[in-house]
Amino acid sequence: MSKRSSWALPYLVFLIIFVVLPLLLILMYALQDAEGQFTLANVMNFFSDKDSLCTFAVSIEVAIENTVLCILLGYPVAWILANKELNRSAVTIVLFILPMWINALMRTLATAELFSMLGFTLGKGTLLFGMVYDYIPFMIYPIYNTLCKMDRSYDDAARDLGANGWQVFWKVTLPLSKPGIASGALMVFMPTVSTFAISEFLTNNKIKLFGTIIQENINSSLWNYGAALSLVMLVIIGITTLMSNRSKASGEAAVI
Amino acid sequence: MKKLFAQLYVWLILLLLYAPIFFIVIFSFTESRVLGNWTGFSTELYGNLFHNLIQQTGTGTLTAAIWNTLIIALVAASASTILGTVSAIGIFNMNARRKNAMMFLNNIPMINPDVITGVSLFLLFIFLHVAQGYTSVTLAHISICTPYVLLSVMPRLYQMNPNTYEAALDLGATPSQALWKVMIPQLRPGMISGFILAFTMSIDDFAVTFFTRGTVGLDTLSTYIYTDARKGGLTPELRPLMTLIFATVLVLLIVINIRQRRSAAIQKN
Amino acid sequence: MSKENSIISIEHLTKTYGGKVVLNDINLEIKKGEFVTLLGPSGCGKTTLLRIIGGFRTPDDGVVRMDGKDLSGKAPNERPLNTVFQRYALFPHLDVYENIAFGLKLKHIPTAEIDRRVRKMLKMVSMTDYEDRDVDSLSGGQQQRVAIARSLVNYPEVLLLDEPLAALDLKMRKDMQLELKELHKNLGITFIYVTHDQEEALTLSDTIVVLNEGRIQQIGTPADIYNEPVNSFVADFIGESNILCGTMIEDCKVSFLGHEFECVDKGFGNNVPVDVVIRPEDIYIMKQTDHAQFTGTVKSCIFKGVHYEMFVDTDGGNEIMVQDYNAFEVGSTVGMIIKPFDIQIMKKERVCNSFEGVIDSPESVEILGASFPCKAHGLENGTSVKVEIDFKDVERQDNQEDGILAGEVHFILYKGDHYHITVRTDGPADFFVDTNDVWDKGDLVGITLNPENIRVIPVRRDE
Numbered sequence: 001m002s003k004r005s006s007w008a009l010p011y012l013v014f015l016i017i018f019v020v021l022p023l024l025l026i027l028m029y030a031l032q033d034a035e036g037q038f039t040l041a042n043v044m045n046f047f048s049d050k051d052s053l054c055t056f057a058v059s060i061e062v063a064i065e066n067t068v069l070c071i072l073l074g075y076p077v078a079w080i081l082a083n084k085e086l087n088r089s090a091v092t093i094v095l096f097i098l099p100m101w102i103n104a105l106m107r108t109l110a111t112a113e114l115f116s117m118l119g120f121t122l123g124k125g126t127l128l129f130g131m132v133y134d135y136i137p138f139m140i141y142p143i144y145n146t147l148c149k150m151d152r153s154y155d156d157a158a159r160d161l162g163a164n165g166w167q168v169f170w171k172v173t174l175p176l177s178k179p180g181i182a183s184g185a186l187m188v189f190m191p192t193v194s195t196f197a198i199s200e201f202l203t204n205n206k207i208k209l210f211g212t213i214i215q216e217n218i219n220s221s222l223w224n225y226g227a228a229l230s231l232v233m234l235v236i237i238g239i240t241t242l243m244s245n246r247s248k249a250s251g252e253a254a255v256i
Numbered sequence: 257m258k259k260l261f262a263q264l265y266v267w268l269i270l271l272l273l274y275a276p277i278f279f280i281v282i283f284s285f286t287e288s289r290v291l292g293n294w295t296g297f298s299t300e301l302y303g304n305l306f307h308n309l310i311q312q313t314g315t316g317t318l319t320a321a322i323w324n325t326l327i328i329a330l331v332a333a334s335a336s337t338i339l340g341t342v343s344a345i346g347i348f349n350m351n352a353r354r355k356n357a358m359m360f361l362n363n364i365p366m367i368n369p370d371v372i373t374g375v376s377l378f379l380l381f382i383f384l385h386v387a388q389g390y391t392s393v394t395l396a397h398i399s400i401c402t403p404y405v406l407l408s409v410m411p412r413l414y415q416m417n418p419n420t421y422e423a424a425l426d427l428g429a430t431p432s433q434a435l436w437k438v439m440i441p442q443l444r445p446g447m448i449s450g451f452i453l454a455f456t457m458s459i460d461d462f463a464v465t466f467f468t469r470g471t472v473g474l475d476t477l478s479t480y481i482y483t484d485a486r487k488g489g490l491t492p493e494l495r496p497l498m499t500l501i502f503a504t505v506l507v508l509l510i511v512i513n514i515r516q517r518r519s520a521a522i523q524k525n
Numbered sequence: 526m527s528k529e530n531s532i533i534s535i536e537h538l539t540k541t542y543g544g545k546v547v548l549n550d551i552n553l554e555i556k557k558g559e560f561v562t563l564l565g566p567s568g569c570g571k572t573t574l575l576r577i578i579g580g581f582r583t584p585d586d587g588v589v590r591m592d593g594k595d596l597s598g599k600a601p602n603e604r605p606l607n608t609v610f611q612r613y614a615l616f617p618h619l620d621v622y623e624n625i626a627f628g629l630k631l632k633h634i635p636t637a638e639i640d641r642r643v644r645k646m647l648k649m650v651s652m653t654d655y656e657d658r659d660v661d662s663l664s665g666g667q668q669q670r671v672a673i674a675r676s677l678v679n680y681p682e683v684l685l686l687d688e689p690l691a692a693l694d695l696k697m698r699k700d701m702q703l704e705l706k707e708l709h710k711n712l713g714i715t716f717i718y719v720t721h722d723q724e725e726a727l728t729l730s731d732t733i734v735v736l737n738e739g740r741i742q743q744i745g746t747p748a749d750i751y752n753e754p755v756n757s758f759v760a761d762f763i764g765e766s767n768i769l770c771g772t773m774i775e776d777c778k779v780s781f782l783g784h785e786f787e788c789v790d791k792g793f794g795n796n797v798p799v800d801v802v803i804r805p806e807d808i809y810i811m812k813q814t815d816h817a818q819f820t821g822t823v824k825s826c827i828f829k830g831v832h833y834e835m836f837v838d839t840d841g842g843n844e845i846m847v848q849d850y851n852a853f854e855v856g857s858t859v860g861m862i863i864k865p866f867d868i869q870i871m872k873k874e875r876v877c878n879s880f881e882g883v884i885d886s887p888e889s890v891e892i893l894g895a896s897f898p899c900k901a902h903g904l905e906n907g908t909s910v911k912v913e914i915d916f917k918d919v920e921r922q923d924n925q926e927d928g929i930l931a932g933e934v935h936f937i938l939y940k941g942d943h944y945h946i947t948v949r950t951d952g953p954a955d956f957f958v959d960t961n962d963v964w965d966k967g968d969l970v971g972i973t974l975n976p977e978n979i980r981v982i983p984v985r986r987d988e
Binding site: 417419423424425433 | 579580608610612613616617627679
C-alpha cells in the first residue's frame with residue numbers, strides 16, 4: 001500500500017511548476033527592473049504612488065464593507081436554513097448556489113443595467129450591492145455547513161442551564177459558528193480586494209479596485225510593477241489566511 | 257410567526273439574488289438590441305442564437321467563444337479529475353507530515369484570488385516562452401480545478417473501509433483489479449462531483465483565462481462578454497444563451513433532487 | 526504436535542513497527558481442521574500475526590509455511606486462504622450476490638458454476654432471500670454472514686477471522702458463536718480466529734494461543750488454559766482469579782493467606798516463593814467456621830445472574846473474590862475451604878527488580894540510563910554491576926520531573942493484599958513495584974530509590 005504514496009508525485013511536480021514557480025516569479029519580477037537588474041524601486045513606487053495607495057485603501061475599505069454586509073445579511077439566512085424547525089427543505093440551500101452557474105460577468109452587467117433602469121446612479125452604493133450579490137453565497141455556504149454540523153445538544157444544554165433564546169445564540173451558537181464565519185470572510189474578502197471588471201461595470205469605471213490596476217499594468221506591459229502590486233496582495237493574503245486559521249483553530253478549541 | 261418571518265427573509269434575499277437573472281430571462285424574449293428596453297414579445301433572439309451556432313464561423317464570434325469554453329472546460333475538467341483522483345490516492349497513503357505539506361500546496365490555488373493566479377501564470381508562460389493560447393489556458397484551468405477535485409475525492413477515501421481493498425486482494429484480485437473493481441467504484445461519486453465542480457469553475461472563469469489567453473484572439477464566453485461590454489453594448493444573443501444555461505441547470509438540479517428523494521424513500525422502506 | 530498433519534507452521538516470526546516490537550520470535554504449529562484462537566489484549570500483536578499470515582504485512586524475520594511451502598513473497602491474492610475482516614469490508618457498490626461472487630468471477634469460473642456455488646453459500650448462511658439487497662441495508666449480523674459466505678465460497682483451506690463478532694451486540698454475538706462453531710464442524714477446514722474476548726475464545730476454540738506484548742504466553746486447550754495458567758498474566762486475563770503470593774513449603778504443601786494448604790504440585794523445592802492462583806468458584810464458602818481452613822468477613826455481595834460474587838476480607842489480611850450460588854450477608858463471618866487440586870501453583874516470574882548497571886561515580890550507579898545515588902562500597906567508576914531493588918522499596922513521585930527515572934504505569938495486578946505494578950520506562954527494562962496505593966493504568970510517574978535499598982553486586986569479569 002505504501003507504494004501508492006508515489007501516485008501523488010506527478011501532482012507534486014505539477015504544483016511546483018504551476019503554483020510554486022509562478023509565485024516565485026511574481027517575487028522575481030517584482031524585484032527586477034525592465035532590464036532584469038535587481039531593484040526595490042517597484043515596491044517603493046507603490047508606497048510613493050498616491051494613486052496606487054488610494055486605490056489600495058479604497059479596495060480594502062470596499063472589501064471590509066462587503067464582508068461585513070455579507071456576514072450581516074448572510075448569517076441569518078444560513079441560520080434559518082440550518083434550523084430544522086424553520087426550514088425542512090434541502091432545496092432552499094441549492095437555490096442560493098444556483099445563481100453561481102450563470103456567468104458572473106453577465107450577472108454583473110445585468111445588475112448594473114437593472115440599477116440604471118431603476119434610476120440609481122452607478123457609484124459606491126451600487127458597487128457594494130453588486131458585490132454582495134456576487135459574494136453572499138460564498139458567505140452563506142460555510143456558515144450553513146458549520147451550523148449544520150453543530151451538535152444540537154449544546155443548545156439544549158444551554159437552555160437547561162437557564163439561557164433564553166437570545167443568550168443561547170450569543171453565548172453558544174455564534175461563538176461555535178466562528179470557524180464558518182472565518183472561512184466565509186476569507187472567501188469574500190480576498191476576491192473583493194482583487195476583483196477587476198466587476199467593479200468597473202458596477203460603477204461605470206468610476207471606482208477602480210486593486211485588481212484593476214494590477215490588470216492595467218500587466219496589460220500595458222509594465223510587468224515588473226504589476227508583479228510588485230501582486231506581491232503586496234500576496235502579503236495581505238498571507239496575513240489574512242494566518243489570522244483566519246488562528247480564529248478557526250480557536251473556534252475548534254472552543255468546540256472541544 | 258417566527259417561521260413566517262424567517263421564510264419571508266429568506267425569500268427576500270433570494271428575490272434580490274435572482275433579480276438580475278430574471279431580468280436577463282425576461283429580456284431574452286424581446287428583439288431590442290439594448291438590455292432593459294422592451295419592444296414586445298419575440299423569440300427572434302433564440303432563432304438568431306441557434307442560427308449562429310450552426311452557421312457562424314471564424315474567431316472572435318460568439319459561436320467560437322461558446323465552443324472554446326466547452327472544449328476547454330471538458331478537457332480541463334477531465335484532466336483535473338484524473339490528476340486529482342490519482343493524487344488523492346497518493347496523498348491519502350502518505351505519512352502525516354508529507355500529507356500536510358501536500359495539502360498546504362494544494363490549498364494555495366484555492367486561497368489565491370484569481371487575479372494573482374492569472375498574473376503568476378502569465379509570468380510563468382512568459383518566463384518559459386510558452387506560446388499563449390489553447391494550451392496555456394487549458395493548463396491554467398487544470399491548475400485551478402484540480403485542488404477542488406482532490407478535495408471532493410479525499411473524503412470518499414477517508415469514508416472507505418480500508419479493508420475492502422485488502423478483501424479484494426484476499427479474494428484473489430491483483431492490485432490493479434482491486435483498484436478498478438473495488439476502489440474506483442467507491443470513489444466514483446466524489447470523482448463525479450469533482451468533475452462537475454471543475455467543469456463549472458472552468459466555464460465560469462474569467463480572470464485566469466484573461467491573463468493566459470495571449471494575443472491570438474482566443475475567447476471564452478467570459479472574455480467575450482468582457483470585450484463586448486468594454487466595446488459598448490452586449491451581443492443580444494447572450495440573453496437567450498444565459499436563459500438556456502439557467503433553465504438547463506435548474507432542470508438538472510430538480511431531476512437530481514427528485515432522484516435523491518426517491519432513493520432516500522426506497523432506502524427507508 | 527506432530528508435523529505431519531500441520532497445515533500452517535510459523536517459525537521465528539518477528540515484526541517491529543517504528544522501534545516497537547510487535548511480534549517477538551513467534552513459533553506456532555496449526556493442525557489441519559483445527560479451530561485456533563489467537564487471544565490477547567489490544568496491542569498484543571494478535572491482529573498483526575493474522576495479517577502476516579494473510580499476506581497483508583511482511584514480517585521482519587521468520588517464515589510462515591502452509592503445507593510445508595514457504596508463503597514469503599506471496600501476495601494476498603496468491604495465497605490459498607481467505608480472511609473475514611473485522612468490519613466486514615463488504616463492497617458497498619455491489620449487492621449481496623455480487624459480493625459473494627466476486628472472488629469466483631476473478632478466477633473466470635463459468636457463470637453456471639458461480640451461480641450454483643453462490644446459492645449454496647447463501648443457503649448455508651441462511652441469506653437466500655437477500656441476494657439482491659444492497660449490503661448497506663443489512664444488519665450487522667447479516668453483513669457478517671455475507672462476509673463469511675464471500676470467503677468460504679472460494680473453498681479456502683484456512684479461514685482467517687479478525688475479531689469478526691466484535692461489532693455485534695451481545696445476543697447476536699452469542700448466536701453467531703454457535704453458528705461459527707457449527708460451520709467449522711461441518712466444513713472441516715482450519716479456522717484461525719482473533720479475539721480479545723476470553724469467553725469467546727473458551728467457547729469456540731480447540732486450541733487457544735494466548736499472546737501478550739508480542740510473545741506467546743501459553744498454548745493449550747481451553748481447559749488447560751483455564752485450569753493451569755502458566756503465569757500470572759494468563760491467570761489474570763482468562764476468567765476471574767485470585768492471584769496470591771505464597772511459599773512452597775515442601776512438595777504438596779503450600780502456604781498462603783496466612784495458612785498452610787495441601788496441594789498436588791511438586792518439584793518447586795522447599796521454602797520457595799511462588800504465585801498461587803485460585804479461581805473464585807473454587808473456594809467453598811459456608812456459614813459455620815469450625816471445619817473451615819480459614820475464615821473471613823464478607824465485604825460486598827453482588828448478584829451476577831447465576832451466581833453471587835463476593836469480596837471477602839480473610840483472617841490473614843487479604844482480600845479475595847469468591848463466587849457461590851448462595852448469598853452471604855455483608856458483615857457476616859464465613860468459613861472457607863480450598864481443595865488441593867483447585868490450587869494452581871506458578872513459579873514466580875521474578876522476586877525483585879534486577880538490572881544491569883554501571884558505577885558512574887563513587888556515590889552513584891547508572892541503571893536504565895539514569896543515575897541513582899547508592900552505596901557503591903568503593904567500587905571503581907565503570908565497574909559493571911548487577912543492581913537489585915525489592916518491589917516494595919521502589920518509591921513513586923506523582924510528577925515525572927520529581928523522579929530520577931520517568932515511567933508509565935503499564936500493568937496492574939491485584940495480589941490479595943497489595944498491587945503488583947509494572948512501570949514501563951524509556952529504557953530497555955521495566956520497574957516492578959509492590960504497593961497498597963491505588964495507581965491507574967497510564968499514569969505518568971517518577972521513580973526514586975532510597976540509597977539504602979539498592980543492592981549493588983559486582984559482576985566478575987571471569988564469569
